[in-house]
Amino acid sequence: MKTVKELLSHHFCLWLLALLVANNTTMSTSEEYQTYIIHMDQSYKPASFSTHESWHRSTLASLSSSDTIYDEKTLLYSYNHAMHGFSARLTPSQLSELEKLQAHRATYPESYGKLFTTHTPKFLGLKHSSGIWPTASYGKDVIIGMIDTGIWPESNSFNDKGMSSIPGRWKGICENGTAFSPSLCNLKLIGARSFSKGYQAGGGNISTEFDYDSPRDCTGHGTHTSSTAAGSNVVGAGHFGYAMGTAQGIAPGAHLAMYKVLWAGGESDKSAASDVLAGMDQAIADGVDIISISLGFDEHTPYFNDVIAIASLSAIEKGIIVVCAAGNDGASNSTHNGAPWIITVGAGTVDRSFVGRLTLGNGLTIEGTSYFPLSILIRNAPLYYGENNISKATCAFSSLDPTEVSGKVVLCDYTGSDNSGQMEEVQRAGALGGIFSNDKFILEPEIYSMPALILQSRDGSLVKNYVMSTNSSMVKEMKFVITKLGIKPAPQVTDFSSRGPDPVNPGVLKPDILAPGQDVLAAVRADKPEMDMGMYTLATDYAIYSGTSMAAPHVAGVTALLKAVHQDWSPAAIRSAIMTTASSIDNTYSTITDQATELPATPLEFGAGHINPNKAMDPGLIYDIHFQDYVEFLCGLGYNNKQISAVIRRSQWSCRDNASDLNYPSFVVVVPKASIYPLVMNFTRVVTNIGDDDSIYQAVLDVPSGMRIQTEPNTLSFTGKGQQQGFTLSVEISEIDASVTYGYLKWVDQHNHVVSSPIVAITV
Structure with a gap:
């Protein structure tokens, strides 16, 4: 697996290496040395030093507490771009002396990440020793077709070690294109095609500045969904220290085929309906067993105007299971891809969170959400709050004075919206870190370009009360890159997941099922910057994404496992097994709650409940549906002949006068x-x-x-x-x-x- 340091510039590589690699060496008979990164206030650099490095070396050489002679090996690196400061091997006494200097701003000790699993398979109850994984041989011989943004074939998630041979029924190919050749396919990735004629006909320009004219993934989205559904096992995956463990797809034994239909064009990604239809058409022809679609169209149209619905029914008729994301609108009456022959998936949380830990000068310790990507420690920093000025208290645009907040941790009041603007303002003003209150909005990981955490409003009030009670409020300690398991309640319906009733047909419950969709770690495009850190950018080959786009491939993976165990089951039988064995109870033995309201959710939010793969393997009874049943259903909707014909692709059909539901x-x-x-x-x-x-x-x-x-x-x-x-x-x-x-x-x-x-x- 490519490491982060292989993807960064030389100087930033050194900085990150010093931050993440342990270097504990006993250099003294009385005290042990340990590596620290020291954040210094550059405004204190005397003019007599021509460079920051010469100042840093002089500072280290002047430490009186050292019982050894300072040498060139003490200073590891001097930083003057991503931050101002240096890394060095220090004893506790030397560190204590440094932290008393006026120029000292923060200490970031080296740390080791404790290995955890990437967790969603475990959260779903998948085990190597029992249950559906070994029974299904991990999805052996099943082919999942992904309709998405392409794939990054070099990712370790698509290595074919231990994979079975390509099924003889497979008719697909790996096409040649920009930065993509058929040789990149293997026993895991057995097919890759791209469809762009509709996009280009509509004025879209496939430029190497934004995308590849091939199945290669530009955005990372298709790589993420593919590895979630059927990625091979990869040890040591993580998102800049968060969620460290073994990345693995839900059906790691299954084969993958990518059908690229969505293109990056600068300001936004676009997918032409004609291209989506062509991709699905080809997937059906190639012989996939499952089609996974993590995209949709804005308009909620009747089935006869919905290309995904139409193509999906064709797939269902041929025994192909179609799994689609419900959408990220986060409102009632907003589900997408709700045709009854599609498995429509909503997004749930898992019992894992990523946090920063804050300890105040009064001893109070509070945890808040944070994805800041560096394992640093801020210690004994002044806490700033603009209590006498509303603009400063809310960290409004251009409100903070750098001379007031530089080197301090800034507290910002909740404004009723997300905190991205506040974080930009705090960073602009040169603050050391930020503390933000918010009950509803969770910022995407790439927004955390500075040390920051988001607190629940009740915890934000505790910090506010403390800072207003004293003239010398301090942040005693602030640390990051903490992954916590066993979070309760879980699962919850995520605040962004689209809810029913279905706007096209409220008589069919949608979404059908809930699956993990928040903070999902999976493979991404390895050379694409995930976030900015000052003048530098960070890249990673595994990243945390959220959305119903992440939930759908979980269900696609489960259907692959079920298909491997029950090859004769119809798509409707597999959906029935998934729905009738789902759970509406969370890990507190209460009804699944809605993340947005913290109140009990309903089937309009979670469908039949949260997916349980092991139980779905043996449901007892199934509600089966055949193609003619769907024809009868369409007749009952009052569609005219032309409209029904558009959906079922036939000029003749029959319906009973008293068609049942x-x-x-x-x-x-x-x-x-x-x-x-x-x-x-x-x-x-x-x-x-x-x-x-x-x-x-x-x-x-x-x-x-x-x-x-x-x-x-x-x-x-x-x-x-x-x-x-x-x-x-x-x-x-x-x-x-x-x-x-x-x-x-x-x-x-x-x-x-x-x-x-x-x-x-x-x-x-």
């Missing part, structure tokens, strides 16, 4: 606001036994206030696998006090199968 593993009662109560709606469903031959399932109902639910029959008996039983679910609504209310139908047998389906009533 879709055999979906969830139930939605759409209640018009002018309804007269009580309102009754009946659903018919057919379930197929894929569990034990002799199984008796009993209906267990979780009924909310204002709703009455009955099943007929309430017991389903099976004597063999493949047997089907039908039932009717009757929902009576007496009243709805809120815009949504929900309960559950759970079919429970004597073999510990629990087949769970949400029953949701919504007002529209």
